[in-house]
Amino acid sequence: xxxxxxxxxxxxxxxxxxxxxxxxxxxxxxxxxxxxxxxxxxxxxxxxxxxxxxxxxxxxxxxxxxxxxxxxxxxxxxxxxxxxxxxxxxxxxxxxxxxxxxxxxxxxxxxxxxxxxxxxxxxxxxxxxxxx
Amino acid sequence: xxxxxxxxxxxxxxxxxxxxxxxxxxxxxxxxxxxxxxxxxxxxxxxxxxxxxxxxxxxxxxxxxxxxxxxxxxxxxxxxxxxxxxxxxxxxxxxxxxxxxxxxxxxxxxxxxxxxxxxxxxxxxxxxxxxxxxxxxxxxxxxxxxxxxxxxxxxxxxxxxxxxxxxxxxxxxxxxxxxxxxxxxxxxxxxxxxxxxxxxxxxxxxxxxxxxxxxxxxxxxxxxxxxxxxxxxxxxxxxxxxxxxxxxxxxxxxxxxxxxxxxxxxxxxxxxxxxxxxxxxxxxxxxxxxxxxxxxxxxxxxxxxxxxxxxxxxxxxxxxxxxxxxxxxx
Numbered sequence: 001x002x003x004x005x006x007x008x009x010x011x012x013x014x015x016x017x018x019x020x021x022x023x024x025x026x027x028x029x030x031x032x033x034x035x036x037x038x039x040x041x042x043x044x045x046x047x048x049x050x051x052x053x054x055x056x057x058x059x060x061x062x063x064x065x066x067x068x069x070x071x072x073x074x075x076x077x078x079x080x081x082x083x084x085x086x087x088x089x090x091x092x093x094x095x096x097x098x099x100x101x102x103x104x105x106x107x108x109x110x111x112x113x114x115x116x117x118x119x120x121x122x123x124x125x126x127x128x129x130x131x132x
Numbered sequence: 133x134x135x136x137x138x139x140x141x142x143x144x145x146x147x148x149x150x151x152x153x154x155x156x157x158x159x160x161x162x163x164x165x166x167x168x169x170x171x172x173x174x175x176x177x178x179x180x181x182x183x184x185x186x187x188x189x190x191x192x193x194x195x196x197x198x199x200x201x202x203x204x205x206x207x208x209x210x211x212x213x214x215x216x217x218x219x220x221x222x223x224x225x226x227x228x229x230x231x232x233x234x235x236x237x238x239x240x241x242x243x244x245x246x247x248x249x250x251x252x253x254x255x256x257x258x259x260x261x262x263x264x265x266x267x268x269x270x271x272x273x274x275x276x277x278x279x280x281x282x283x284x285x286x287x288x289x290x291x292x293x294x295x296x297x298x299x300x301x302x303x304x305x306x307x308x309x310x311x312x313x314x315x316x317x318x319x320x321x322x323x324x325x326x327x328x329x330x331x332x333x334x335x336x337x338x339x340x341x342x343x344x345x346x347x348x349x350x351x352x353x354x355x356x357x358x359x360x361x362x363x364x365x366x367x368x369x370x371x372x373x374x375x376x377x378x379x380x381x382x383x384x385x386x387x388x389x390x391x392x393x394x395x396x397x398x399x400x401x402x403x404x405x406x407x408x409x410x411x412x413x414x415x416x417x418x419x420x421x422x423x424x425x426x427x428x429x430x431x432x433x434x435x436x437x438x439x440x441x442x443x444x445x446x447x448x449x450x451x452x453x454x455x456x457x458x459x460x461x462x
Contacts, residue, residue, distance in 0.1 A: 005168050006231075006256070031232035036256045041239035048245045052238070055251055057160040084157070 007035040007131050009060040012049040013042050014073040022095060023064035029120035046076040054084060059131045063093040070097055078109045090130050144172050148179045154278045156251055162274045163253055167267040177270055183277035188386050191301030193323055196289025198309040199333040201240035203369040204284055208244055210379050211282050217249040219275030222286040223264050226256040237286055263287035263294025272300055290323055298326045299404055303385045305329045310339040324350055327362050329381050335366035359392055
């Protein structure tokens with residue numbers, strides 16, 4: 001019986017964005033790299049995202065946000081993950097996150113933030129290197 | 133099989149205990165263990181099996197785009213109003229080229245994700261054929277042991293040959309959308325034969341009635357004397373119209389299985405599972421034994437040197453090594 005482990009990733013759109021082209025491109029790139037990608041769809045609450053990550057037993061959460069509400073929503077998501085004991089999940093983010101907010105987000109526990117124009121191969125590489 | 137790693141063993145024990153009390157995180161972990169097909173999965177299934185057998189297992193199948201996920205969302209809402217807990221396994225295909233998968237069924241059900249009476253898991257086929265994943269059957273057992281009253285399995289978008297769902301579900305719902313008239317003709321040999329309930333979704337569209345009539349005509353051609361006559365219903369999943377009628381029929385079929393079929397279906401299912409398990413187990417025992425005795429390479433050589441076909445060699449091998457001979461049939 002061989003072990004067929006697969007990297008399971010949740011791509012989530014927190015808050016009130018109505019645009020998910022970026023999230024879908026990332027989902028597609030990760031899928032093409034052999035991962036199993038679950039997409040939540042638009043307008044998710046932190047509670048929905050965390051419960052979905054728990055039920056789907058994912059190794060990685062990718063948060064995509066364009067609305068500017070990351071300073072409100074990301075701390076709530078990280079807080080809920082900690083509360084549920086899901087601390088081993090790798091959390092990364094992308095979208096429109098101003099340069100000056102990046103240190104604060106990283107301190108919070110977001111492992112990496114990928115801005116517009118990041119080659120998808122870079123994101124794939126990062127996920128592969130940070131999940132074992 | 134001896135598990136050397138005590139720590140993982142303890143962890144598995146913890147997962148099993150969690151599943152039995154219905155803890156969502158444990159259910160999630162248990163399904164991952166099954167999907168990854170480790171030795172631990174076997175131990176887990178053995179432990180949880182006595183807790184299974186209580187749930188009503190419903191399969192939902194039908195062509196891609198017929199509205200399976202949206203209808204399931206409505207079915208869950210309806211069962212929740214009746215205070216039933218629900219588990220869902222939603223299967224989507226794995227790419228045969230990259231091994232990756234995009235699992236999007238849950239998007240339609242996402243408003244339910246924080247309801248603690250509902251557990252939804254997306255599952256990739258990992259190239260298993262038949263419209264479900266290899267892990268689906270055992271994942272259903274996990275949800276059953278965890279006390280979910282209703283378990284719904286959504287197959288990949290299905291056509292003619294995706295009929296594995298009958299080995300998992302007690303009640304199979306086959307879903308269509310209007311405008312598939314000729315296609316229904318084409319799929320008569322496949323999923324038309326496995327439905328206990330047929331549903332024409334998107335009934336607000338033109339031609340819904342015609343699709344119903346087409347399905348009814350197809351069903352009349354089944355000249356068998358089955359005690360259960362599959363109803364053909366109409367729903368509009370986006371509004372929920374027709375869904376309570378569907379739930380009624382689901383309940384009816386459940387009682388039918390219990391009262392009229394007795395243990396017949398359960399026995400058939402148990403038989404299929406046992407036969408499959410024996411096949412797998414016996415084959416691997418025989419192959420291991422041949423490898424141990426160094427005989428496997430010997431027989432491979434025979435195929436090549438005697439130019440005998442592998443089936444004849446396998447038959448000879450069974451006689452020589454295990455004294456198993458197929459009786460002549462007249």
